Amino acid sequence: MMSDNQTFKLSKKDKEKVFWRYTIVGNSLFNYASIEAPSLVYALSPALRKIYKNDDDYKASLKNQYKYFNTTPIMAESLIGASLAMEEKNGIKALEPVQSLKTSLMGPFAGIGDSIFNVMLNTIIGSITGSLALSGNLVAPVLIGFVWAMIMLFGVKRPLFWGGYNSGIAIVDKFGDQLSRLTDAASVLGVTVVGSLIPTVIKIQTGLTMKTGKVSTNIQSGMLDQIMPALLPVVATFIIYKLLNNKKWTPTKCIFLVIVFALVCSFFGILTVPK
Secondary structure (H helix, E strand, C coil): CCCCCCCCCCCHHHHHHHHHHHHHHCCCCCECCCECHHHHHHHHHHHHHHHCCCHHHHHHHHHHHCCCECCCHHHHHHHHHHHHHHHHHHHHHHHHHHHHHHHHHHHHHHHHHHHHHHHHHHHHHHHHHHHHHHCCCCHHHHHHHHHHHHHHHHHHHHHHHHHHHHHHHHHHHHHHHHHHHHHHHHHHHHHHHHHHHHHHHCCCEECCEEEECCEEEEHHHHHHHHHCCCHHHHHHHHHHHHHHCCCCCCHHHHHHHHHHHHHHHHHCCCEECCC
8 A cells, every 4th residue: 555644754864875876877867768867867866765655656766766767867856856855755646747757857958958058068168178188188177077076966966956955855745746737747748849840850751652644642741731741750659659558668679660660651752751
């Protein structure tokens, strides 16, 4: 039986341990089924064990954290902090809001994090250190790299974690018994974000044509795109989701199915490479 009661509040040392465990492993614990989720579980598991004395509650929390998660590791610090605070504050009742919060924000956070940290700032620092190295200065690039790493660690990552933690507490304090409404709102946002990824990430189009007398119509541009742009990606996504709901179909099996299906359809001209 799961319990709704909290029996333990985390110390600052417990929270710091979560931060450092995630910082150390970062994006190292990775798989193609849940992407960065193993890193989250590794970072949060000691704290969650202290929060949940009941074994079933603890397992449910770990299973919830092990769901698909993919964002810029730096920005993930804030979501980890918020998740931790919500579960510490509201226990097992917070599992659904936690998942909804992560699902709705991991996409936008990835866009922000990748643009600012992975592209802009890293490019600037890399250009500076590279120029110094080419000029024969071997000490300055190492020193700048070390200073930059410390700035990112203590000036960005750590504040993001604690900012996320404080935000998580604020969410629970503010909404309290209205968590179900928060969950619904976050779920809608999450579905919207995931839905927007379908036409931008998944590219599928058919090369088939339909002839009626002397008139030839391209099924993709003349029919499917007129009904709904990106209709085939939506259908493909729906089918994969339905397969994943079946216990006999694992993510690995779905990947191989997509590869085989794409090769066969490409060979017979049913599918073509999107322009």
